Amino acid sequence: MDTPTVVSVKDVQKTYGKANEKQYTALKGVTFDVQRGEFVGIMGASGSGKTTLLNILSTLDKPTAGEVKINDQEISRLKGNALADFRAQEIGFMFQDFNLLENLTAYENMALPLTLQNVTGKKVREKITTIAKTLSIDAILNKYPTELSGGQKQRVAAARALVHNPAILFGDEPTGALDSKSARELLDTMAQLNEEQRVSILLVTHDPFSASYCQRILFIKDGQIGQELVRGDKTREAFYQEVLDTLGTFNH
Numbered sequence: 116m117d118t119p120t121v122v123s124v125k126d127v128q129k130t131y132g133k134a135n136e137k138q139y140t141a142l143k144g145v146t147f148d149v150q151r152g153e154f155v156g157i158m159g160a161s162g163s164g165k166t167t168l169l170n171i172l173s174t175l176d177k178p179t180a181g182e183v184k185i186n187d188q189e190i191s192r193l194k195g196n197a198l199a200d201f202r203a204q205e206i207g208f209m210f211q212d213f214n215l216l217e218n219l220t221a222y223e224n225m226a227l228p229l230t231l232q233n234v235t236g237k238k239v240r241e242k243i244t245t246i247a248k249t250l251s252i253d254a255i256l257n258k259y260p261t262e263l264s265g266g267q268k269q270r271v272a273a274a275r276a277l278v279h280n281p282a283i284l285f286g287d288e289p290t291g292a293l294d295s296k297s298a299r300e301l302l303d304t305m306a307q308l309n310e311e312q313r314v315s316i317l318l319v320t321h322d323p324f325s326a327s328y329c330q331r332i333l334f335i336k337d338g339q340i341g342q343e344l345v346r347g348d349k350t351r352e353a354f355y356q357e358v359l360d361t362l363g364t365f366n367h
Contacts, residue, residue: 127181156329207276211291266297327355
């Protein structure tokens, strides 16, 4: 049986600027798929197009040409409420700076995606209890973000991103603001979620250590995917070395 495709990107192009002005093409025909249960990384230097790509995938921006499907839904055709509903149900998002609301407790932050979908009391409690246990944050649910460490904040953000069982989890440099111990713990947890619960993850990063946790890495340069690395049976350490070697040649 074929594994279902959770993200499908076909010949996506993105040009900024009007036709009669100076135009800048950020993406020049990007094509790739993410299968359900995959942990895929996208790497590229600043200005490579990786942020533009992530914005399009997460429905915050629309492609100039090409097609993006998430869970078999062509997202560039969705508008208004349909788009907001789709984003709320199918997409989980982790940002570098956590994006937690400071005036809400960890529990209330995690409940937000469910509240937006009109999930009520008991169900919310059940879902939060389950994900909080998985992420080892059940002891800090009543604390406010200002009382939490960076690592704890990012775990709360991860729980918020996953509490509604999205089709795909997008991570935008989620370890960027963390010290190395917290970063490693977060990546271990993401790998565990991927292996044990088949959470599909697309991680955008410029950090080779983070990328070495992925099963497959797409390297983007000048708006195109230029290379792909597959981890296969390699250890994470061996794959990390391969990522470093590839970056050394790819970015020059």
